Amino acid sequence: MSLNHAELEAIYLTIALASITTVLLLILSTPLAWWLSRRRSTVSATVEAIVAMPLILPPTVLGFYLLLMFTPDTALGRLWQQLTGTQLAFSFSALVIGSVVYSLPFVVQPLQAAFQRIPQGLLQAAATLGASPLDQFRSIVLPLARRSFITAASLGFAHTVGEFGVVLMIGGNIPGETRVLSIALYDSVESLQFGDAHRLAAGLVMFSFVLLFLLYRYDRQSGWRIRA
Amino acid sequence: MSALKLSLHCQGDDGFALQLDCQLPAHGITAVYGPSGSGKSTLLDCIAGLRSPQPDSVIGLDDEIWQAPGVTVPSWKRRIGYVFQDARLFPHLNVQQNLDYAMARRAxxxxxxxxxxxxxLELDDLLSRAVDTLSAGQKQRVAIGRALLSSPQLLLLDEPLANLDHAARQQCVRCLQRLSDELQLPMLYVSHDIEEVSQLADHLLLLDRGQLVEQGSLLELCSRLDTRLSHEEQAAAILTASVMQHDSAFDLTQLAVDGQPLWVNHLPYSPGQIRRVRIPARDVSVCRARPQDSSILNILPVTLSEIEDTDSARVLLRLSLGSQFLLARITRKSVVELKLQIGDPIYAQIKSAALLMEASDQA
Structure with a gap:
C-alpha cells in the first residue's frame, strides 16, 4: 500500500493547516478562555455562545458566510488583496482563518474549564507574595493547567484535520493549496476510486482513534468535555 | 511611633458595611476580635488590597499610602504578608519551592x-515534601513561613489556627510568639477565639457588625467592666505573673502577681520567666474575711474597685490586685448580703487560673 503524489501532497497540506491553526488557536484562546473563566456577565455569555456556535452550525453555513467575507468586494477581502496582492478566497490562508473559527470551541472550552478549576485564592496568595498579574498567570495558572493545554492543542489539531464543509466552501479543491485530506477523499469517491478512498478513510479513522485514545489515557482526571 | 492608619468604608458580603476609623500600633500583635460576620476578614482583605473599599477610604502604614482617594496600590505592590485560614499553598510546588516563591518576589x-x-517554624523535615502530604498544622506553618519570607512590613493572619487540632494549634501559637518577639514585625491577627487572642495579642480591636466597638491594650480591655468582652459568658481577666518556684512534693508551681502568690499546676518554666495568666470571672468568688479552712489554695487580698450589673441576677466585680485587676462574677444577692461597697478590702478566692500556654494547667 503506497501513497501517490497527490495523496502525499494532501497529507502534507492537512498537517500544515492543522499545525498552523493549532498554534494560532492557542495564542488566541488562552487570553479568551482566561477572560471567560473569570467573568459572569451578559457580555461573556454572548461571547461564549459565539465561540460554541461552530459546534452546532452545519459547517457549510459557517463556510458560506466566511466565503462571502473573503470575496474581494468586502472590506476584509479588499484589505487582504491590498496587503498581499492575492485573493483571500480559495487560498490556504482562507483555510487557516476558517479552521481557526471552526475549531475555536475545541481549544477554548478545555482551557476555560481548566482555568475555572484554579482557585481564586491561590492567585490572591500569589499577589500578596508580590506576584504581578502576568507573573501569577505564568507561575501559577500555566503550570496548573498544563495538561489541559495538551488536551486543547490535540483536540484543535484533530478537529482541523477532520474538517470538510468549511474547506469545501471557502477553499475549493486546488491541489497543493487547498486540497486537504478530507477533500481528496471526497474526490476519490466522486470519481469512483474506492481503493484510494479506503486508504484515506482508514488512515483518518486510525489517526483519530489513536489521538483520542492517548488523550483519554493521559488526562483521565481533569475530565475535559465539549459543551455546546 | 509608627502606625497603621485606617479610614475604611466597605460593603461586606452579608449585608453589613464595614465602617472603621482608627489608628493601630504598628508593633506587636493586634488581635481583631469579634463574632463571625463582624467584618474581620473584610478588614484584612481591604488592607491587603484583595477587596476594594469605597473610594474615599484611606489605608496607610507609616509613610506609605496604599489606598486613598485617587490612589490604589495593587496587592502585589503592598508589602504585606497574608496567612489565610486555608493555607493556600501552591499545589504544583513542594514546600521548599513554596518558600522560594516568596523569596524570589520580595522587595x-x-x-x-x-x-x-x-x-x-520547625520546617526542617518538611522542605522536600509535596504540599498535599502535609497535615493541616504543617501546611499552616509553611504558609506562615512563606508569608514571612516575602519580607512584609505587616503580617495579616486570618484565623490561621481555626482548622487545627489542639496540639497543632499550640505549636503554631508558640511559633508565632517567638517570631513576634524576634522579628519586630507587626501582626494583625483575626480570631473569634478569645483564648487564642489572650495568648497572643498585645493589642485588641473589637469589631461588631462592621463597627469598631473598642480598641486598646489587651490586658486593660480585659479587666474593664464596660466592654462587651466582660459581658460574655467566658469573660476573664488576664494578668502577667512571674514564675517563682516549683513545689515538687505537691506538683505545683508558684507564681507571683504583683507580689501576691498564685499556685497553679506544675509548669515547665524556669523561675523568673514572665507569663500571662487567664482567670475566668466565673471562677472567682469573694468573701469579707479570709477563710481559714478552705480547699481553695489561692485566696488573695484585693480591693473592690467597681461593680456592674450584667443581668437581673448577677453582677461583675472588678478587683484591684496591686496594679492589676481581677474580674469576679457573683450574684446580686451576695452583693446585698455582704454589703459590698466600692473601696472595700475583701478576699478573692480563685478556683482556677489557667496559664496561657498549655490547656490543662489549672489549680
Missing part, C-alpha cells in the same frame, strides 16, 4: 531569611 531589602524561619 529588597529582605530582612527575614530562610535559616531564620525554617527552624523557628
Amino acid at each position: 529588597p531589602p529582605g530582612t527575614i531569611d530562610l535559616d531564620q524561619v525554617v527552624p523557628q
